[in-house]
Amino acid sequence: MSPLTSEQRQLLFDYCIGLTPQQQTAEAETLICSNPQAQTIHSKLKATFARLDSLEPEPCPDTLAERTVWRLNDAARSSQDRLQQLLASEQSRAVDTKRRILVGLGGKLAMAAMFVIAGSIVLTSLNYLRFNSHLQQCKMQMGSVFRGLTQYMSDYDGQPPTLAATPGDPWWKVGAQGDENHSNTRNMYLLVKGEYVKLSDFVCPGKKCDKTPEVIPAKLQTYKDFPSRNCVTYSFRISCRRSGNGRLLCRKVVMSDWNPLFEEMPKDYNESFYMRLTPRLLTLNSINHRRRGQNVLFGDGRVVYMKTRFIGADDIFTLQDTDEYQGCEVPSCETDFFLAP
Numbered sequence: 001m002s003p004l005t006s007e008q009r010q011l012l013f014d015y016c017i018g019l020t021p022q023q024q025t026a027e028a029e030t031l032i033c034s035n036p037q038a039q040t041i042h043s044k045l046k047a048t049f050a051r052l053d054s055l056e057p058e059p060c061p062d063t064l065a066e067r068t069v070w071r072l073n074d075a076a077r078s079s080q081d082r083l084q085q086l087l088a089s090e091q092s093r094a095v096d097t098k099r100r101i102l103v104g105l106g107g108k109l110a111m112a113a114m115f116v117i118a119g120s121i122v123l124t125s126l127n128y129l130r131f132n133s134h135l136q137q138c139k140m141q142m143g144s145v146f147r148g149l150t151q152y153m154s155d156y157d158g159q160p161p162t163l164a165a166t167p168g169d170p171w172w173k174v175g176a177q178g179d180e181n182h183s184n185t186r187n188m189y190l191l192v193k194g195e196y197v198k199l200s201d202f203v204c205p206g207k208k209c210d211k212t213p214e215v216i217p218a219k220l221q222t223y224k225d226f227p228s229r230n231c232v233t234y235s236f237r238i239s240c241r242r243s244g245n246g247r248l249l250c251r252k253v254v255m256s257d258w259n260p261l262f263e264e265m266p267k268d269y270n271e272s273f274y275m276r277l278t279p280r281l282l283t284l285n286s287i288n289h290r291r292r293g294q295n296v297l298f299g300d301g302r303v304v305y306m307k308t309r310f311i312g313a314d315d316i317f318t319l320q321d322t323d324e325y326q327g328c329e330v331p332s333c334e335t336d337f338f339l340a341p
Helices: 006-016 022-034 036-054 064-092 098-155 185-193 217-222
Strands: 234-237 253-257 294-298 303-306
Touching: 006 022, 006 036, 022 036, 098 185, 098 253, 098 294, 098 303, 185 217, 185 234
Parallel strands: none
Antiparallel strands: 234 253, 253 294, 294 303
16 A cells, blocks of 8 residues: 555645535545555544643734734844844955955855845744634634624524614625615624724734724723724625514524625715626635735634635535625525625
8 A cells, every 4th residue: 555645744744634625624534544654644633632631722912913023123133234234344354365355255145145034934934824723713703793693682682783784785784874774794893882892802813903993991881883994804604585384494503703705894884885796706715814814703613724615516705606796685595505795
């Protein structure tokens, strides 16, 4: 039997730490069942990771990556200053032969090249740590939303936060405070008004920007929706048609990172909205995590990082058999998961 490839070993590692989407999970399980070497590696990884179960997870400080980058930049600047001093000293020092000049300068240039290479490696590692930190914080925030949603439903006889709406109401007018607003986010804003979830938990740490407004807590109760689009960078399930007994369908998926189809919306709420799918839009992942994938919160409380937009054959960011959007569409069947805006 041929040894496992590096891709297969990486797949087993990702599977053991719970980072594989549904399709890769199935591939990993098939590989483990069919390959004795894979079974051995899987058993050893499980035994190793089992020791971590007794540890209490601690949230990564928001400023950890920034502080680390600052310290490395400071160290790099100090190294560059020292390198400039050495080069200046070497160039001003009298030498006897041209060969000695070339050897000395060549050594300094080699040292400079080493600094550049080391710096690039460190920055790459820091970028990965920052990305992973944002990803884990995003998962924790989705977990907070789920706990708030569960508590809300417990207080309201099992009913999710829902405001009255009629077919054809626009769901894209996030942040509009008038009576004509029927955005999809205003339902979830009830969790903020009821103090079930903090407003800040609706902004993905990977998508924070200087434009996120500061909101006075005392005014939260006066809003009918999130104060602005910059206050919510997640997408939520659009309610499906109601079943015969009045229950809402499509409860499998609750929310996800920002839908890439609706990143740019009209700033004027009186304007009409129109968007047509393109091949590029059909391949984009969420902008929240550098287009590499998206966290998805399921109805059982699981938060899964998915590198694909598909659950089975269904794209969670689009409606089935729909290429044009005017901001008022809803799914027509329980297997069509549609999260927006």
